[in-house]
Amino acid sequence: MTMSLTNLLAETDKIKCQVIDWRRHFHMHPELSFQEKKTSAFIYQTLLSFENLEVTRPTEYSVMARLIGESPGKVLAMRADIDALPIMEENDFDFVSQSPGVMHACGHDGHTAMMLGAAKILSENKDDIKGEIRFLFQHAEEQFPGGAKEMVEAGVLDGVDYIIGLHLFSTIPKGEIGVIYGPLTANDDTFELKIIGKGGHASAPDTSIDPIAIASQFVSNLQHIVSRKLDPLERLVISVTEFHAGNAVNIIPESATLSGSVRSFSQDVRGSAVQLIEQIAKGVTSAHGASYQFNYDYGYSSVVNNDLLTKKVEDAVSEIFGDKCIRYGPPMMGGEDFSAFLKKIPGCFIPVGARNETKGIVHPHHHPKFTIDEDALNDGVKILINASLKILD
Numbered sequence: 557m558t559m560s561l562t563n564l565l566a567e568t569d570k571i572k573c574q575v576i577d578w579r580r581h582f583h584m585h586p587e588l589s590f591q592e593k594k595t596s597a598f599i600y601q602t603l604l605s606f607e608n609l610e611v612t613r614p615t616e617y618s619v620m621a622r623l624i625g626e627s628p629g630k631v632l633a634m635r636a637d638i639d640a641l642p643i644m645e646e647n648d649f650d651f652v653s654q655s656p657g658v659m660h661a662c663g664h665d666g667h668t669a670m671m672l673g674a675a676k677i678l679s680e681n682k683d684d685i686k687g688e689i690r691f692l693f694q695h696a697e698e699q700f701p702g703g704a705k706e707m708v709e710a711g712v713l714d715g716v717d718y719i720i721g722l723h724l725f726s727t728i729p730k731g732e733i734g735v736i737y738g739p740l741t742a743n744d745d746t747f748e749l750k751i752i753g754k755g756g757h758a759s760a761p762d763t764s765i766d767p768i769a770i771a772s773q774f775v776s777n778l779q780h781i782v783s784r785k786l787d788p789l790e791r792l793v794i795s796v797t798e799f800h801a802g803n804a805v806n807i808i809p810e811s812a813t814l815s816g817s818v819r820s821f822s823q824d825v826r827g828s829a830v831q832l833i834e835q836i837a838k839g840v841t842s843a844h845g846a847s848y849q850f851n852y853d854y855g856y857s858s859v860v861n862n863d864l865l866t867k868k869v870e871d872a873v874s875e876i877f878g879d880k881c882i883r884y885g886p887p888m889m890g891g892e893d894f895s896a897f898l899k900k901i902p903g904c905f906i907p908v909g910a911r912n913e914t915k916g917i918v919h920p921h922h923h924p925k926f927t928i929d930e931d932a933l934n935d936g937v938k939i940l941i942n943a944s945l946k947i948l949d
Contacts, residue, residue: 561875561942567677568937575673575933578602580651582665586640586658589699592617595638595668599693602672606679609691614710617695618703622688623679625948629687632947633712633719633901634940635704635894636671637664637697646924661926663724663910668693670722670936677941687948690716700855702893708900718865718947719903721894722936724910726920730929732883733939734907735870737863741905742791742819743826744855744891749774749837753846755810765846767812768801773840774814775799781832786825793819793889794829819889821858857895858887862902865947869904872943877935883909906943908936 587595596617603611603621610622618638645652645659653659675691678684692712696703713719728734751771756764775796782792794816801812818833820826830852841848873882894905910928911917919925 564941565876565938568673568934568941571673571676571937572934575669575937576930578672579665579669579930579933582638582668583660584651584654586653586655586660586665588642588658589639589696589703590617592638592695596693596695599638599668599672603675603691606676608679608682609675614712615695615703615706618707619693620712621675621691623675623682623685623691624688625685626683627686629948630717631688631690631715632944633690633692633716633897634671634674634944635692635694635719635721635897636667637694637703638668639664639696639698639703641698641922643922643924647927649927659924661923662698662921663726663928664697666724666910666928666930666933666936667722670933670940673933673937674940674944677937678944684945685948689944689948697893700853702856702896704893704896708896713897713900716901718862719897719901720865720869720906720940720943720947721903722906722908722940723892724928724932724936725907726911726917726926726928728883728907728909729911730909730932731877731881731935732909733873733877733881733935734883734885734909735866735873736885736887736907737861737866739821739858739860739887741859741887741892741895742821742889743823743858745818745820745826745830745853746815746855747818747830747833747850747852748813748815750811750813750849751837751841751846752811752848753844756808758806758808761808764808765844766808767846768809770840770844770846771799771801771812771814774837777836777840778833781829781836785832786828790825791821791887791889792825792829793817794833819891821887856891856893857899859892859895859905860898861904865902865904868946869906869939869943872946873939876938876942883907906939908932908939
């Protein structure tokens with residue numbers, strides 16, 4: 557490798573403003589999952605302006621660029637998600653969303669800009685590349701079943717050995733980089749339960765089978781799964797997030813419908829949770845003469861970082877920023893469809909701090925005032941470049 561770390565830092569610093577401009581462009585023009593027509597077209601045209609890249613469209617809304625180095629070696633992919641969320645932005649800076657009700661509220665605009673920056677610098681230094689780098693600009697991370705699964709099915713990982721990805725976090729201070737071995741995000745599942753009772757007049761509840769009362773018992777009994785049915789040291793969160801029943805104050809409704817979220821890490825716990833949830837539904841409904849309809853959807857699986865690649869990333873981060881910037885921490889309960897790539901090949905997902913309380917950048921992800929410290933974009937570009945060179949070397 558002829559690219560020294562000093563040259564690496566200098567080259568990323570030179571394009572810092574360009575990366576910020578890209579991020580602001582994407583922020584102003586957000587598009588929802590499976591609708592990223594203009595976003596993917598902009599990425600495609602920008603990549604065509606770089607040197608030494610083979611640019612294709614593996615799916616309707618995604619983009620892939622291949623950089624084949626001068627000498628043979630392994631094949632590394634890196635991924636950035638490009639979709640936005642159905643949120644009305646409440647920020648007041650001059651590059652707010654121009655699409656009413658749609659907003660980049662999870663940092664995907666920054667992820668895309670950072671990977672464009674990495675692609676630009678690496679494509680200009682083809683002689684330093686051993687093997688191949690594939691830049692995957694992925695659509696629809698925010699909507700199940702997710703764009704990652706679709707890209708995998710389109711063959712973007714054919715011949716690929718490893719994959720890495722970054723995620724900007726407003727919960728982590730700018731300048732801190734997450735290094736997490738093993739599980740990073742949770743299995744992200746959902747359920748829906750319809751309890752079917754017998755409607756009646758509110759003045760005579762004894763002549764009805766009240767689905768609201770039964771559903772309330774179901775919600776209460778769910779909490780016993782975490783505390784009484786499974787090992788308390790296992791991470792599991794079950795949250796009822798929707799409860800719909802009735803439309804008149806003096807009528808006991810015929811049915812009640814509940815929906816919720818289930819987060820876990822262990823596949824054994826994941827399997828046990830669905831069985832126990834339905835067991836409770838069956839028990840409370842049969843005890844009161846009601847019936848039920850139960851549906852459970854397995855969502856994104858847990859992102860599990862490969863130890864060898866994580867060590868490479870840790871070394872790359874330490875080399876650039878020093879050991880003090882590294883944040884070792886527990887896994888997060890959020891979901892991520894990056895896991896679809898990891899079902900095929902080893903990989904590493906890297907949290908990058910983008911919070912800055914001094915600048916008022918404190919709002920959580922998916923908040924209408926979410927934003928990032930744009931200085932973190934330069935951090936991400938440096939990590940992508942140095943980590944890729946270390947992994948391929």
